[in-house]
Amino acid sequence: MVSRFCFKCGKKTNKLIDGYCSTCYKQRKVKKKEKEKIYELCKKCGYMKINGKWTLQHKQNVKIKNVVCDVCSKKYGDYYEAILQLRGDFQERHVDFCKRFLNKLERKEDRMAFFFLSGKNKEIDLKIGSKKAAKKLAKSLKNRYGCKIKKSYKLYSRKAGKNIVRDTILCRF
Numbered sequence: 601m602v603s604r605f606c607f608k609c610g611k612k613t614n615k616l617i618d619g620y621c622s623t624c625y626k627q628r629k630v631k632k633k634e635k636e637k638i639y640e641l642c643k644k645c646g647y648m649k650i651n652g653k654w655t656l657q658h659k660q661n662v663k664i665k666n667v668v669c670d671v672c673s674k675k676y677g678d679y680y681e682a683i684l685q686l687r688g689d690f691q692e693r694h695v696d697f698c699k700r701f702l703n704k705l706e707r708k709e710d711r712m713a714f715f716f717l718s719g720k721n722k723e724i725d726l727k728i729g730s731k732k733a734a735k736k737l738a739k740s741l742k743n744r745y746g747c748k749i750k751k752s753y754k755l756y757s758r759k760a761g762k763n764i765v766r767d768t769i770l771c772r773f
């Protein structure tokens with residue numbers, strides 16, 4: 601005769617572990633594990649790493665460890681893959697266009713589209729985190745303003761036996 605039951609689900613069984621049937625006991629263990637798991641949260645961008653992916657969605661009520669994510673460590677570590685140079689007769693509005701274009705790209709599709717702007721007057725350089733983003737911007741500038749695009753490659757350094765090549769894209773207005 602079965603006289604005992606799981607206090608969680610009410611199933612009658614003589615095999616109880618801490619008052620739970622085997623199914624409820626397993627579930628409880630999984631939940632406990634989930635609670636003890638520590639989630640990485642980037643203190644720069646606010647993204648959380650969930651199942652190996654950085655996402656803006658957050659898990660609630662979990663333990664958190666503050667870190668700097670891969671993208672932010674590049675962004676704040678002077679990393680860039682391409683230099684887009686504005687030369688010739690360009691104006692402030694062209695520079696603004698570049699900024700807006702990259703900001704939007706970074707927000708919407710390519711987190712590596714971050715950039716640093718340097719130079720002044722008639723020579724502006726945009727150091728851009730992703731080659732793809734730099735190419736897109738150059739194409740857009742050409743279509744919109746008809747500037748001439750000249751691409752050249754520049755050898756930058758060697759890392760772990762590999763040559764690191766950065767794209768240089770010259771946009772002449």
Ligand SMILES: [Zn+2]
Pocket residue numbers: 606607608609610611620621622623624625
């Ligand atoms: Zn149960």
Ligand SMILES: [Zn+2]
Pocket residue numbers: 642643644645646647668669670671672673
């Ligand atoms: Zn981050």
